[in-house]
Amino acid sequence: MKKKTLSLFMALFAAVLVLTACGGDEPGSAETGETVTLKLAENQPDDYPTTIGDEEFAKLVEEKTDGRYKIEVYSGGQLGDEVSAIEQVQLGSIDLARVNATPLTQFSDSIGVLSMPYLFEDEEKKWETLNGEVGQELLDTFEGSDLVGLAFYDSGDRSFYNSVRPLETPEDMEGLKIRVQQSELAIDIVEALGASATPMEYGEVYSSIQTGVIDGAENNFPSYYTSNHYEVADYYTVNGYSGTPEVLIGSQSLWDELSEEDKKIFQEAAKESVEVQREAWAELTEESKAAVEENGNELIEVDDITPWREAVQPVYDKYGDQYGEWIDKLTK
Template identity: 35%
Template sequence: MKRIAAVALTLAALLATTAGALAATEIKLAHVVNEKDAFHACALKFKEIVEEKTGGEIVVQLFPNATLGDERNLLEGLKMGVIDSAIITGGPIINFMPQFGVFDLPFLFSSPEHAYKVLDGEIGRKMLADMEKNGWKGLAYGERGFRNLTNSKRPVVTPEDMKGLKIRLMQNPVFVDSFKALGANAVPMAWTEALTALQQGAIDGQENPLNVIVAFNLNESQKYLSMTRHAYSPNVILFSLVQWKKFSPEQQAIMEEAAQAAAKYNRELDNANEAQWLQELKDKGMEVVETPDLAAFRAAVQPIYEKYQDKFGKDLIEAIQNVQ
């Protein structure tokens, strides 16, 4: 009888464990960069909080390195419900949601604090709410950061130095128009393709925040770095609206809380490490222009504001610029 009772208890324990495993819901969270990047740190923080707060009811599986596709494919997958969640650079969103491109206007944000106040305030919250029209649930704004120019040809101090340089850009018309205005040969392409093109010398340069330049060892193909800080890029923690509706209000609240905390962690990581990243690139041999002629750069891109003010709304642009 004791043996039968022991076997019964063991079977009961196994069934309970199996039931618990079956009860867990798995979320696939994708991004296109590697595990050294701040995006991945953001994803890990989201995973940690969701799994802890739900007691393992929700398990977050991470897919870095564009294993589920480039950002445009991820956005389409979210819309169709075949991808659960993703961390996306702001730039590609404009192809589906044109008004989001207002954040990509060159030199729009004066500082990280200015960007955070806009994104976390009324303007940013409305933009997240509008994402539902595209089948996305916008949860929070993390950070890609202020973008800087690298190239393999020469130091860039003024817009004149950009003449003819083949620069990879996100597949985003605001970025393309901005770099054409600066005299560059603008080459929009997915990031996964850009890495190969840089290594092969098919393009001369690219523009990204310091964390990306470090994470992808771009110093190996790029000799020159100019701290232009020409645009601020948020990332957006997104969920498929189709999948979002399958969760209970309590689970949704936990995921929103986790996204906000992960976004804050992402920003803090960038701000804490920027000086270290810059020094690391110098130590690896990059020639850094720390004070390019930003007045000349701003003057060169003024036509971009004139071109896009009707599309984005002059009042919205001014409202962003006036946030204190």
Template identity: 40%
Template sequence: MTFTRFAGFGAMTAVALTMSALAAEAKDWRGWNIHVEDYPVSHGMEAFMAEVTEKTDGAIKGKTFHAGVLGSQPDAIEQVRLGIIDFGVFSLGPMGQAVPETNVVSLPFIFKSVPQMYELMDGEAGAAVSAGLEAKGIVALGYYDAGARSFYNGTKPINTPDDVTGMKVRVMNNDLFVGMIEAMGGNATPMAFAEVYQSLKTGVVDGAENNPPSYESTSHFEVAKYYSLSEHLIIPECLCMSKKTFDALTPEQQEIVRAAGKASTDLQRGLWQEREAASMKIVQDGGVEVNTIEDKSAFQAAMAPVYEQYLAANPDMTDLVNLFRNAE
């Protein structure tokens, strides 16, 4: 009887110690996000964390901090590399300083369409970008849709590169984007995003470029009634996590995290497409003339000087650029 009680006590103690060990190993992750809480990216991140918590039976918990409250993107990228922040969603555009491979997706017309971007980033080309990220301490779990940037102006539809000739076009402050406009004979005008509406209204610039939700939510469509679907820049965002955090997981947990990343990516892409459709309806109902550029080959050919300059400065990126450009 005494032995039975002792055995029972021993079993209970073992369970208690096991539970205590699990509690000690439980992880509380922090996630960085620049976007507001009600946004496709934000919903994707929340779903990711929820699935990881559920599938690990609560061993991994965490919180996504929205609206950039954990700092700027450059700072957050560095903190992810160091393992201070566990995961985040980052635009690949500004990641080039830390990860050269990510600059390739900022080349104009590198993607022929958004569906092609999905296919390439989910395949061999995306794997090459992911390898570059991992070499810098970042594990890519999926590539979110951040939309396609297209031209808008208050003068005329744009159907060919020649239609941009002579236009003053606001662009982001990046030599690649300045070169893109200049290659079409336009005058690139880098300026702060907050200044674009007034500059369009007063004629400081003739046009600008952005994705449909940005074009709509900023009311730019009210002062630039021609929206031409050039889709010249399709720069995905990366659902990334710290390699230090990832490497500390068990193999089973790593599988759960990767599966949750894939599910989150699929969810976010669907939500983004819904958001884009809603924005397009608003601008068209507002009197915007929208034209689709079915054949982008003339635009791609016009980008030859941009690519030549980029590859001259980054010859080690030649194979990766060709992998993207030669894809069907």
């Protein structure tokens, strides 16, 4: 009997030791002065602007917490694609992630407003708004989804490109077959401009333009260049019809473990990293633009987007009930 009691005691003692040893992995253990290492999921490569932003955020958190928190950035999709990363952040198996706002619409109906066409009058107004109080209100709409919104990152402006003709006015879109993402809003925008929206996988776009299945597509400058779409679509219209941003998110389980002071530190670090991320994006955009110009592609600069904005009014009419309040807040 004594032998059984002793064995039970030793087993319990061993379990306590194991649990004590594991405590350093919990966010709350930073209060004891131990370094807590967190994981941040990023699906882009090391030298991509969003990864550069992630690394700046990680550096600032470590500095501002005097080394109590260290964030390891797992780039190149090591922890899964964006949808998988969001799910893992919700579960708390990943602490943080950088994802585009589009897949986050299933967790916040409001965030979809950022995909509306010609939403902001210019880039200065856009980032003043997103980095301000209204932007924070929008990030707070993730409450109740086990996600915490920390900051918006730049993903550039999407414009139309095609292999048929220069697009200087909305009328020039008439009859063109334009590839879009599988999104009702994306389809509505292209059709409001008079073109035929053709949803298809991104990997099929190059050959589809080359063979005439479609006439063109839409994306930002870096994607137009790195995908080699510029080789088969000579005309790129620079009018930035959409600029859905990236979002830096954290898990609710991590957030609940942070002290109020550390929550402020994480938020400050996220906001401060935006400038570095945007600078990296601007550099990549200029490099891509220079490369396609050197190739001889025609860039059509649109100075006045008013006719384009007027052409997509049916889109605003359709989504007014859903996004009207946020459109007013973001554009006032």
